[in-house]
Amino acid sequence: MEIDRYFATRRTVRRYTSRQIEPELLTRLLDEASHAPNTGNMQLYSVIVTRSAEDKQALAPLHFNQPSVTGCSVLLTFCIDINRFGLWCKESDADAGFDNLQMLLAAAIDTSLFAQQFNTLAELHGLGCCYLGTTAYNAPQIAEALKLPDGVVPLISLTVGYPDGDAPASDRLPIEAIVHEGEYRRYTPAQIREIYASQEARDDSRQFIAENSKSTLAQVFAEVRYPRATNEAFSKTLQKYLDSTFYKRGN
Amino acid sequence: MEIDRYFATRRTVRRYTSRQIEPELLTRLLDEASHAPNTGNMQLYSVIVTRSAEDKQALAPLHFNQPSVTGCSVLLTFCIDINRFGLWCKESDADAGFDNLQMLLAAAIDTSLFAQQFNTLAELHGLGCCYLGTTAYNAPQIAEALKLPDGVVPLISLTVGYPDGDAPASDRLPIEAIVHEGEYRRYTPAQIREIYASQEARDDSRQFIAENSKSTLAQVFAEVRYPRATNEAFSKTLQKYLDSTFYKRGN
Numbered sequence: 359m360e361i362d363r364y365f366a367t368r369r370t371v372r373r374y375t376s377r378q379i380e381p382e383l384l385t386r387l388l389d390e391a392s393h394a395p396n397t398g399n400m401q402l403y404s405v406i407v408t409r410s411a412e413d414k415q416a417l418a419p420l421h422f423n424q425p426s427v428t429g430c431s432v433l434l435t436f437c438i439d440i441n442r443f444g445l446w447c448k449e450s451d452a453d454a455g456f457d458n459l460q461m462l463l464a465a466a467i468d469t470s471l472f473a474q475q476f477n478t479l480a481e482l483h484g485l486g487c488c489y490l491g492t493t494a495y496n497a498p499q500i501a502e503a504l505k506l507p508d509g510v511v512p513l514i515s516l517t518v519g520y521p522d523g524d525a526p527a528s529d530r531l532p533i534e535a536i537v538h539e540g541e542y543r544r545y546t547p548a549q550i551r552e553i554y555a556s557q558e559a560r561d562d563s564r565q566f567i568a569e570n571s572k573s574t575l576a577q578v579f580a581e582v583r584y585p586r587a588t589n590e591a592f593s594k595t596l597q598k599y600l601d602s603t604f605y606k607r608g609n
Numbered sequence: 610m611e612i613d614r615y616f617a618t619r620r621t622v623r624r625y626t627s628r629q630i631e632p633e634l635l636t637r638l639l640d641e642a643s644h645a646p647n648t649g650n651m652q653l654y655s656v657i658v659t660r661s662a663e664d665k666q667a668l669a670p671l672h673f674n675q676p677s678v679t680g681c682s683v684l685l686t687f688c689i690d691i692n693r694f695g696l697w698c699k700e701s702d703a704d705a706g707f708d709n710l711q712m713l714l715a716a717a718i719d720t721s722l723f724a725q726q727f728n729t730l731a732e733l734h735g736l737g738c739c740y741l742g743t744t745a746y747n748a749p750q751i752a753e754a755l756k757l758p759d760g761v762v763p764l765i766s767l768t769v770g771y772p773d774g775d776a777p778a779s780d781r782l783p784i785e786a787i788v789h790e791g792e793y794r795r796y797t798p799a800q801i802r803e804i805y806a807s808q809e810a811r812d813d814s815r816q817f818i819a820e821n822s823k824s825t826l827a828q829v830f831a832e833v834r835y836p837r838a839t840n841e842a843f844s845k846t847l848q849k850y851l852d853s854t855f856y857k858r859g860n
Contacts, residue, residue: 361612361730361733362637362641362730365641365642365644365726365730366640366641366644367644368644368645370646385784385788386613388784388787388788389617389781389784390613390616390617391616392781392782392784392787393616393617393618393619393778393779393781394619394725395621395725395728395738395740397740397742398742398830398834398835399779399781400830400835401781401782401787403787404787404788404789404793405787405788405789406789406790406791406792406793407788407789407790407791408791409790409791410791413791437793442786442796442801442804443830445796445798445801446801446804446805446827447827447828447830447831449798449801449802449827450825450826450827450828451824451825451827451828452825452827452828452830452831452832453831453832453837454827454830454831454837455831455835455836455837455838455840455841456831456835456840458840458841458844459844459847459848460745460746460840460843460844460847461835461840461844463717463745463764463847464742464745466714466717466718466721467717467721467764467765470717470718470721470722470725471721471724471725471728473722474645474646474721474722474725474726475616475725475729477646477722478726478729479612479613479616482612487646489646489648491648491649491715494711494714494715495711503792504789504792504793505792505793506793507793507795510793513714513718514718527644528644528650530643530644530650530652531643531652533636533639533640533643535693536639536643536652536654536655536656537636537639537655537656537658538655538656538657538658538755539657539658539660540657540658540659540660540661540664541657541754541755541756542655542657542688542755542756542757542758542761544758545693545696547696547700550693550696550697550700551700553693553697554697573702574701574702574703575701576697576698576700576701576702576703576705577698577701577702577703579649579651579694579698579703579705580698580703580704580705580706580707581703581704583649584649584651584706584707584712585706586704586705586706587706589706589707589709589711589712590706590709592711593709593710593711593712596710596711596714597710
């Protein structure tokens with residue numbers, strides 16, 4: 359099928375032309391994306407559209423000034439949202455007990471499926487997208503900038519625009535490394551080395567190791583890009599933020 | 610575009626014919642789905658494929674005996690997985706500090722994007738899928754059944770097969786209810802009532818209210834389907850499970 363080729367070769371696009379996305383197209387794609395599956399058809403998510411140069415500029419440092427934030431046509435911030443549902447319950451004389459870990463996770467999944475469905479639709483329409491991995495790091499500040507009320511947690515940011523130039527397709531681990539038949543198979547050290555061998559052998563991987571004065575690619579990931587101290591510090595910030603804005607009853 | 614019609618009218622399929630999915634097709638679709646975006650190209654997920662009738666039967670009660678579990682061709686359990694990455698780091702003399710909330714969330718997003726990319730591919734190939742919202746409820750027991758090691762958390766279960774009969778398309782909230790321009794707009798009570806009016810007016814909604822002897826649709830959601838006591842009890846179980854298998858250092 360023609361469509362398979364798109365999925366197998368899709369790529370992240372970080373550089374965009376100055377062409378703006380037509381507002382009607384954006385709304386239509388978001389509308390179609392909202393038909394993605396979700397928990398109990400409760401749609402526990404919202405999306406904030408950032409279009410203006412000033413607003414993008416204000417958000418840029420919260421995403422560590424990744425250039426795609428100011429270079430995109432629109433920045434979409436997909437949020438977990440139990441606020442709207444809670445207001446509906448309040449209007450309907452119902453007690454919504456959604457301020458807990460299970461519903462946080464359910465809403466995080468639904469928000470992710472909605473975002474990914476939009477990503478696919480946008481790509482199929484010739485747009486390019488880039489997920490920013492930084493949203494949960496600076497969730498409190500992003501929430502403040504976007505005026506999010508309690509119960510609304512920024513989860514995923516996506517920059518969107520018309521692609522400027524070609525972007526490289528990412529390779530992935532061999533699918534056998536990801537799929538387990540019947541039950542989880544324990545990897546042997548030899549299997550682990552084989553799974554990552556092709557990624558380690560790439561020119562850019564060797565370059566990353568050299569640039570960072572490391573001896574293995576795993577060290578680049580675990581010690582330079584996603585070091586324990588950073589992960590733990592941002593986890594504490596996020597937990598504190600969730601405790602004050604989402605887990606209102608201390609669940 | 611032809612593809613828009615699929616996205617706007619896609620539906621969840623819970624009943625399947627006895628036709629089995631060709632193993633090569635399943636592997637190909639999972640492979641293509643793995644090209645979905647993910648954090649730092651670390652692919653912090655795994656998927657367990659359950660095919661045999663005995664294995665499905667064993668998992669069925671953990672999904673509250675939803676009929677699609679035993680009626681599907683394959684049951685896929687998509688898991689957060691920092692185990693494989695951690696083993697690679699160990700083999701590579703790197704310290705992986707991923708046992709914390711930030712990486713749990715990042716991996717949960719990546720797992721969700723991978724699952725949704727598979728869901729879309731499967732549907733485009735004529736298969737039908739149904740997400741089960743029950744995976745995180747019984748995560749400890751599902752982990753035991755699938756022999757998941759520490760660092761691997763079952764997150765999403767998807768039943769897959771060839772559709773038996775027609776399934777109804779779900780309606781969704783008006784897209785204006787989900788999208789916010791520039792910043793989050795506070796809903797007025799009148800806006801909330803308008804947002805949910807069409808859902809409340811549906812015949813099946815009225816039937817749910819009557820069957821459950823409730824007076825509003827929100828009460829059916831918040832007090833019958835997803836009641837506070839259940840959400841909170843399952844949240845405690847999940848937190849305890851994460852503390853013992855994922856947050857190994859107490860982050």
